[in-house]
Amino acid sequence: MVRCSCVFFRKYGNFIDNLRLFTRGGSGGMGYPRLGGEGGKGGDVWVVAHNKMTLKQLKDKYPKKRFVAGEGANSRVSALKGSKGKDCEIPVPIGISVTDENGKIIGELHKEKDRILVAEGGLGGKLLTNFLPLKGQKRVIHLDLKLIADIGLVGFPNAGKSSLLSQISHAKPAIADYAFTTLKPELGKIMYNDFKQISVADLPGLIEGAHMNKGMGHKFLKHIERTKQLLFVVDISGFQLSSQTQYRTAFETIILLTKELELYNEEVQTKPALLAVNKMDLPDAQDKFHVLMNQLQNPKDFLHLFGKKMIPERIMEFQHIIPISAITGEGIDELKNCIRKSLDEHANRENDAYHKKQLLNLQISNAISYSEPPSKNALTNSKMDRI
Ligand SMILES: Nc1nc2c(ncn2[C@@H]2O[C@H](COP(=O)(O)OP(=O)(O)OP(=O)(O)O)[C@@H](O)[C@H]2O)c(=O)[nH]1
Ligand SMILES: [Mg+2]
Numbered sequence: 001m002v003r004c005s006c007v008f009f010r011k012y013g014n015f016i017d018n019l020r021l022f023t024r025g026g027s028g029g030m031g032y033p034r035l036g037g038e039g040g041k042g043g044d045v046w047v048v049a050h051n052k053m054t055l056k057q058l059k060d061k062y063p064k065k066r067f068v069a070g071e072g073a074n075s076r077v078s079a080l081k082g083s084k085g086k087d088c089e090i091p092v093p094i095g096i097s098v099t100d101e102n103g104k105i106i107g108e109l110h111k112e113k114d115r116i117l118v119a120e121g122g123l124g125g126k127l128l129t130n131f132l133p134l135k136g137q138k139r140v141i142h143l144d145l146k147l148i149a150d151i152g153l154v155g156f157p158n159a160g161k162s163s164l165l166s167q168i169s170h171a172k173p174a175i176a177d178y179a180f181t182t183l184k185p186e187l188g189k190i191m192y193n194d195f196k197q198i199s200v201a202d203l204p205g206l207i208e209g210a211h212m213n214k215g216m217g218h219k220f221l222k223h224i225e226r227t228k229q230l231l232f233v234v235d236i237s238g239f240q241l242s243s244q245t246q247y248r249t250a251f252e253t254i255i256l257l258t259k260e261l262e263l264y265n266e267e268v269q270t271k272p273a274l275l276a277v278n279k280m281d282l283p284d285a286q287d288k289f290h291v292l293m294n295q296l297q298n299p300k301d302f303l304h305l306f307g308k309k310m311i312p313e314r315i316m317e318f319q320h321i322i323p324i325s326a327i328t329g330e331g332i333d334e335l336k337n338c339i340r341k342s343l344d345e346h347a348n349r350e351n352d353a354y355h356k357k358q359l360l361n362l363q364i365s366n367a368i369s370y371s372e373p374p375s376k377n378a379l380t381n382s383k384m385d386r387i
Contacts, residue, residue, distance in 0.1 A: 015183075018055070023068070024069070029073045032075035033131040035075075037131075048091055049114045051094065055092070094111060096145055096146075099141065119136060151199070151228070151230070152229075154231065154257055155232060155234060156248075157181070157215075161182070180205060203224065233276045236285045250288065255303075273317075278324055279327075296321065320341075
């Protein structure tokens with residue numbers, strides 16, 4: 001049987017968020033037994049993050065998905081120490097997790113030029129190896145992309161997530177009056193007057209049962225793992241996928257989204273969240289908004305409307321609830337301000353926590369040095385002071 005070294009990838013249109021590659025470090029060079037010469041080490045294979053790279057480009061550029069570093073040079077009379085083989089660099093987008101065949105994480109690339117060694121070159125031949133070179137490390141690796149954004153949009157299909165993204169940023173996502181218009185994650189940037197930028201990830205809509213592979217949004221839930229905060233977008237008139245499925249009110253969609261997040265990964269559900277209640281330009285929207293606010297203020301009074309399995313362990317607490325219309329622009333400025341405020345507050349809290357930790361470490365290390373007898377070095381210094 002011929003084993004295929006081709007690559008598995010999931011494909012959504014032109015978007016690929018996972019790729020399997022073969023990598024091998026270069027072999028070492030031959031040693032020179034007669035003169036005790038040492039062969040060069042084989043080159044290493046690195047995964048390196050690049051700003052503009054995508055997995056699709058990587059796949060198109062290297063269709064064989066094999067990355068082998070150069071061999072170390074043999075030891076020669078003119079160069080007894082052979083030179084090292086050429087390293088091989090695999091350019092990948094920022095936000096990649098690299099795992100081995102067993103799913104063990106080798107490393108993560110969070111910013112431009114971050115690099116991870118994935119396959120080491122073999123040693124050159126030397127006395128220890130009887131002057132024979134060693135082969136490079138062979139490794140199959142998986143690249144898994146998780147977008148890095150400040151805010152992740154979470155909502156049922158058709159709620160107006162992409163419409164909202166196009167209102168608050170220069171992004172031009174597809175918008176249409178049917179479920180699952182957005183097929184792949186899209187990033188946009190909110191620009192503020194003081195040049196601060198906040199990145200927003202628009203994701204395909206989620207439906208109930210998403211964690212059991214219903215719809216397609218669950219495939220993208222991993223992309224909110226690294227966003228700092230969540231922005232729930234709900235349609236004030238609720239949601240109905242088709243005439244065969246149950247109609248859900250705005251409140252129900254919030255509860256069901258919360259449950260889906262919880263079933264996916266409880267940690268995601270603990271992220272700070274904001275709620276944008278969209279389509280406030282529609283008739284009766286104001287009345288429905290009052291009803292929704294009452295439900296959100298007293299959620300326990302309304303949970304009996306749900307089947308037991310649909311009730312989340314923890315009800316989402318929103319930092320801000322903002323009624324908006326992504327069509328007329330109503331509430332958009334306020335939403336932008338709330339997003340900014342919420343992220344700034346979060347950053348301040350993280351900063352405070354960091355400083356407190358630093359202070360604590362300092363106090364601990366001071367306490368340790370007070371309780372320790374003075375070191376030899378300290379004695380020498382004090383002696384020197386006297387001299
Ligand atoms: N009346 C009104 N319609 C809106 C508003 N926002 C979005 N829509 C409409 O709602 C429909 C769905 O909008 P999208 O932005 O594509 O919704 P989505 O949440 O991105 O949908 P998916 O990509 O399928 O998950 C489109 O026909 C929009 O024009 C709004 O504030 N008011
Ligand atoms: Mg969309």
